[in-house]
Every structure is written in C-alpha cells, then in structure tokens.
Amino acid sequence: MRRICTGMAALAAGLVLHCAQVGAETIRFGGILPLTGPGALIGTAEMRGVQFAVDQANARGGVHGNPVEVQFEDNQAKPDQSILSFNKLTDLQHVAVIFTGYSGPTLAMAPLATRKKVLLVNAGAQADGLAKASPYLINTLPTIGGEIEVISRWAVGEGKKKAGVLFENGAAGMAGRDDYLKSFAEAGGTIVAQEASQFGQTDFRPALLKIADAKPDVMLVVITAGLLQMAQEYKQLDLKFTVAGTTFFADPSTIADPSSTGFVHTQLRIDAPPDLAAQFKAKYDTDMEFFAKQYYNAAQIVLATLDKVLADKKPVTGETMHDALFEIRRFQGLIPLEFKTNTASVPMDINEMRDGKDVLLKEIKLQ
C-alpha cells in the first residue's frame, strides 16, 4: 500500500511538473532585419523595438505564463539572404510569426509566407506591392503611395510645380518613383528629371547635379540609406530647390544636421508615452525613434494576438495567429490601428526640418 501511495505521489508530482513545463513553454518568433550593412541603423532600431516589447511582456510573466522569445536573423537588407533566414526560422525553429522590414526582402519572402502559412509582420517597409503581396503579410503602416500623394499635393499647392525625383534603385525606391510620377502629375505638376542611386551609396553629387540641371522647384526623394550624406552634398553644391520626402526622412542624424534645414517630409504619426520612452532610453542609451516605436507597436499587436490564440486554447501557428489578428482587427498600441485589409491606415503630418528639429507644418488625416 505504501509503495502504491509513493508511486501515485511520484506520478502526481511528475504530472504537476509536466503541466508546469507545458504551461511555461517558450513561444518563439522570428525577426529578419538588416543588422549589418547600410540598413543597419534602421534595422537595429526595429530589432530594439520588438525586443523591448517582448522583454516587457516577459517581465509581466509572459503571455498566459509562456515566455516569448524572438530569434533575430541578419539579412543585410538583401532579398536572397532573407530567403535563407526565412527557411532557417520556419524549417528549423518552426516559428509562426516573423517580423520583417525593407521592401525588397519582404516582397521576396511573401510567396514563401503564403506557402508555409507563416505570418509576416512588416512595420517599416512601404513599397506599394506589399499591400497585396501575401494574405499572410500584414503591414502596420500604410504603403508609400499614400504618403507620396500627400507630399505631391502639398508641393504643387505651394507652387512647386516642377520636380526632379531621386530614387533608390530597388523595390521601395522604384515603387516610390512610380508613385511620384503618377501622383505629382495628378496633382498638376511636371516631373522634369529622375535619377537613381544605389542602396548604401553615399556619393550623390552626380545625380544631384543632373537633377539641378533640369531646374526643378522641388526634388522628391525616395532613398532608404545615406540621407545625411545626400543632405550634406546638396548643401555643399549650394542647390536651391526644396527637398521633399516621406517618413524615411525621419533619420535623427539628418534632422540634427544643419544641412537638412528646409527639407520637408510626410511623417506617419506615432508617439511613445514619456515614461516608456525614458525606459527605452535607459535600456539602450538611445532615443526611441520612429522605427523603434513602429516595431514596438507591431510587437504589441502580435502579443495581443498571441494572447487571444492562447486564450482560445488554439495551437500557435501562422494560420491561427493570422485568423486571430483579423478577428481582433482593432488594436490600441502606441497608435490606434484597424486592419480592414492587410495594410493599416494611420494619420500623418507634414514636417519641416529646421535648425536641427523636425517641426510640424500641417496635420493630414487619411480617409
């Protein structure tokens, strides 16, 4: 009898231990971001945003008691490297959700996400193609077309009717160029020059000179790296036209540099409460800039979705996460978001860089 009791006690203890282990199962997500190379400044901010949100969730005891972990892979903003990382994370780590950024890599991974039913979460890239690239790709910010429409209307409204376009020779840059060609003409302006730059390039002088030769009133820019160098070379060449762009202008070093004074850009609105920003700064010794906020917000959306999946006692897969996200639809993170489609809409502003600061010029509300 004593042996039976001892055996039952051991069995019960084992069961309790097993249940505790099951309850504390680590849920692993992936992140494929540029952590080295010319895109690393933005990629690192994005990684910190996700990690910060996950660390906060884990400090509160995880999601339904499950700690969450994000395994980051460096894609150097390259599509081919992204595919390798995607296969590694999905085939070996079996992650259900992958945070991604940059248009080229995200567009390259989108068909794989559809096939493998893995939820891709993009909070930084804005090429128009992302909107319909995959049912499993969700974009927590609008595509670049909406911003370009706004900045084009603003420029023409200010009497700047002749424009040159400086674009990056990649997925995001070429999509942006095409949007400028369409939106600026629709707003009543004329594109008089267009010049390409390579991703990571820092010598913009030939392109700037050629655009200047066409005597535009405004230069519309869609580059994702090297903005500060472009601003300094623009200043050194003593060019007079206005420089305008989108949210990608929100680079702190460019804003702080005097050469960017007068640059105008659209800015998707996202704010962090002061205490949250202070905690972020204490942890990473850097300000919580735009992309860190965007990815913090995206991680909050994923964590809220995970909470629902676990509450519904469903397995954590790309499919259940995708379905739960659209069941929730409305999220209140750093900004209120609603997913009517795969791409969220958010309000935006038009800002002007002035003496080291980004100053509000005009508030815009998206329909």
Next chain:
Amino acid sequence: MLALQLLVTGLVTGCALGVVAISFSLVYATTKIFHVAHAGIYTLGGYLAWSLMTYRVPLALAFLLPVAACAVLGALMQSQLYARLERRRATHLVVLIASLGTLAVIQNIIAAVYTPNILQFPLNWSSRMVAFGPVRLNWTQLLTVAVSVAAYAGTMWFAHRTILGKRIRAVASNPMLADITRLQPQTVYVYVIAIASALVCLPGILVPLDLGLQPYNGVTPLLTATIAMIAGGVGSITGAFVLSVAIAVLQNLSLLVMPGEWSIGVTFFIFVIFMLFRPTGLFAAAR
C-alpha cells in the same frame, strides 16, 4: 556647366580610384596574388584615422599612423598567410579564397567594433567649399586630388629610381631568375604588399573623409580599380592610374546622355569592347 562639374567630380573620384588601382597593380604584377583583402585594408585605414581623429590626435599623426599600421598589416598578411600558403603549394584559387576570407574577417571586425552605421569624420574644414567659377569642390576633394597625384608620382619615382623599386620590377618580371640571382622574391613580396597597403590607406582615409565610412565600402572601389588595372595593362602604374581616371570621368559624363542607373553598365560595356581589341591593356608595353 553641368558637364564641367561632372568632369571635375569624375576627376576627383578617378584620382582616388587611381591610387587603389596602382597599389593593387603593384601587388598583382609582382606576387600574382589576387589580393582581395586589399579592400579590407582600404576600409581599415579610414576607420583607424577616424578613431585617432575622434580622440583628437594631431591631424598629421591621424593620417600617418593608419598608413603605418596598414603597411604592417599588409606585411603580416604576406608573411603569415600568403607565404605559408605558397610554401604548402596552394593553388591560386585557394589563395584567392584565403584572401576573401581575410576580407570578410576584417569587415566583420570593423562592423562589430565600430557598428555598421555610416560614420562621419569629426572635422569641420573637410566639407568647406571652394568655388572655381561654376565648379564647387570641398577641401577634402582638393586634398584627394593632390595626395593621389603625389602618390602616383611617388610610386613612379620609387619604381624607376630606387634600388628596391628596381628589385621589385625585376621580381615582377621574372621571379625564378630573381630567386637565382638572390633578389629574394619572398622578402620583396612582403615589401610590395606593405607599400601597397600604405598606398591604399591614403584613399581609404580621404574618400570616407568626404563620403562617410562604412565597413563594406572597400569592395566596389577595388572592383573598379581591378578593371582599370587590366584595361591599363597589368603591371603598368601609369595605365592603372590613367584608366581609373578615365573610367570615373566616363561614368560621370555618361550622365549627360543617359540615366544614372545605366552609367556603370554602359561604361563597363565600353571597356569590354575595348578589351576585345586590345586585350593586353592600353599601357601594356610602357611599364
């Protein structure tokens, strides 16, 4: 006006590329090693100078110390890597892979230590502009032209007027004969890579002084410089320098007639056609 400014910008870029090309040409013509890690030394020189300038080391020292450090690193690469591989009768492909590996190691160490972000030199004077009529250049660009032309002239003088220079040319011309006549090719190889590393450090500092530092920005100049070296005639210092300038000028002036995204492709297509008619290079005979 546009043509003139593009021409001058091309000349500046070409002069810097020219120094990369003559330094690579020195190594390749003498050792026959496709020294890809040269791009890593180019990058490292800039980062060392940046560190010294950040710590407010006097400017002259901040330029000279990285040059010396790069020379030492180059000598170590030859004596500890390439010479060992040669003793073990490694093929050219194995040596190339070792060089590629060394480049990757240097780039990744730089990225780990300095971050992969674009860094700018903490100098105010470097971006100040000087206007020559309609042409505007900054002080760094002017310094780049002056130092590059001086480096070319110095290399020519060294190669033709000094005993070591003549010894290098002798080894480059016939290593076996040089070995028999006790010119010690292995020692010469160490000198050559040290000198070439010191040389490539000059544009390695000056170009990022103007355009910013990135850990991976040495490969494109090396690729262009290699093409210039081949088109100019392998072993010809003048050929490598002149063709570098020509390529850069052509790339810039091509913008007058075509969009920028085509300029690199079209420029190199012209050189492919050129090589079909003169495969030994433009200055092959004038070593």
